[in-house]
Amino acid sequence: MTDYIVPVLLLAASLFALRKQENSYDLLLDGAADGLKLLITLVPTLVLLLTAVTMLRASGAMEAISAFLAPAFRFVGIPPETAMLVLIRPISGSAALAVGAELMAEHGVDSLVGRTAAVMLGSTETTFYTISVYFGGAGIKKTRYTLPAALFADFVGFFMASMTVRLLM
């Protein structure tokens, strides 16, 4: 079933655009060129962050952090190998992508850890960044309970990622 979602979406988007008399091919080209620009801004970030993440792995720090947090993670049912990803995800999106990619490469992209990392990345956001952008834009000083509620949502995401991967896949 999931095999057809993406091709169907591609066709649907193109058909919708044609129906509105939009030049779908030019729009795709235009967007793809924007994607290339986005990629160029992403390359230096990925080089730096993967250097740091590979250093964390090689030094033994990654394993030590996972081992230290393992009891707590096991207690709630989240694979302890994902500890670094869980810690970094709310702070930086690109660092989380680097940590997640390293986890998928290290443990195997179809392993339990690799899949859990992928679902975590796909279903959570860079919480602290989002909060600062929105409150900054709206001129809010008193943020009240937003941060605890948002971090709770993140926790639910990490927990459910572990559960769905274990039960569905």
Place this chain on the structure above:
Amino acid sequence: MVMSILWTGMVAISLIAAAALGNGSALSAAVPKGAQAGITLALSIAGSICLWTGVGKLLEHAGITGKLSKLLRPVLGRIFPSVKTDKKLENYLSANVCANFLGLGNAATPMGIQAAQRLAQGQNGRASDELCKLIVLNTASIQLIPANVAAVRAGLGCASPFDILPAVWITSLCSAGLGVTAAWLLGKVWRK
């Protein structure tokens, strides 16, 4: 500034851990290896990023966001009662949620901030209950196709990079739903 601290912290922790565990040679080998891994990762996701940014542009112009926002109205009305009296707010909110849903981050943020500004009016810099809910909804990310993650999986040789979709959908629905519920409950007891 956050990134400088994060980077310095990661390097410092690596150095301390390597010195304590005697992994010095592995650590120094990791430096060029990691840098190259950054390029390899960037290259392996390059095609997908270009294609999905293209699809994003297409979705933006194809009028799908407009159709989706109509479907969303009843749900939005329940979470954000103000939309019943504020048509502009309703438009910004539904555009924000739809753009997020379709993975159009660049389109979602300006719409979300416009909605946040309307919700912040006359509140003297204090976040209203509805504004808190809007931000929690945005930090919980409900996304139809997590294209970047799928790209990384495909780049690592995964045979079906999109087979995580059902798990991603269930997970993000739960985290958004419970996050908004938590915000709603906290709004009842948080007086400040």
